[in-house]
Amino acid sequence: MDFVWEESTMALEDWLSHNRVFRLNGTDQTSHSDSYRTTVDYPCMDAAIDGAKCSTETIENAIKYWIENPNVGIPLKVVAIEWKWKLKGKVR
Numbered sequence: 001m002d003f004v005w006e007e008s009t010m011a012l013e014d015w016l017s018h019n020r021v022f023r024l025n026g027t028d029q030t031s032h033s034d035s036y037r038t039t040v041d042y043p044c045m046d047a048a049i050d051g052a053k054c055s056t057e058t059i060e061n062a063i064k065y066w067i068e069n070p071n072v073g074i075p076l077k078v079v080a081i082e083w084k085w086k087l088k089g090k091v092r
Contacts, residue, residue, distance in 0.1 A: 005053050009062040012054060013076070019048035022075055034073040049083050059083065 005011060013033065016022065020030050021044045025037040032038065052059065066072050066080035 007054055007058045009058075009065055012052065012059065012062045015052060016045070016048050016076075016079060019044050019051070021045045021048050021079060033076040033079075038073065038075045040075050040078050045079055045082060049079075049086055056087070059087070063087075 005015075016033070017030065021041055022031045022033045022035075022038050023029065023041050024031040024035070025039045054062075063080045063084050066076050067084075072080075
């Protein structure tokens with residue numbers, strides 16, 4: 001199934017899930033970014049970040065929202081910080 005893009009934070013969250021970035025700890029099962037025991041699959045995250053087709057402005061707004069919103073889970077905050085570093089040309 002092809003992914004349908006739109007310029008929004010929710011579309012970016014869906015894109016990350018579509019690319020299996022969030023996994024249930026210790027399994028190959030996909031998980032929601034806010035679910036208990038969710039971990040980040042770094043190779044999938046890197047591929048999802050590189051394949052995102054949103055504008056830089058949309059991505060920066062999403063990153064700001066994910067980092068500053070206290071109701072966003074830790075796995076999504078991790079992705080936001082990694083994405084922010086990547087936009088600035090920093091390498092982990």
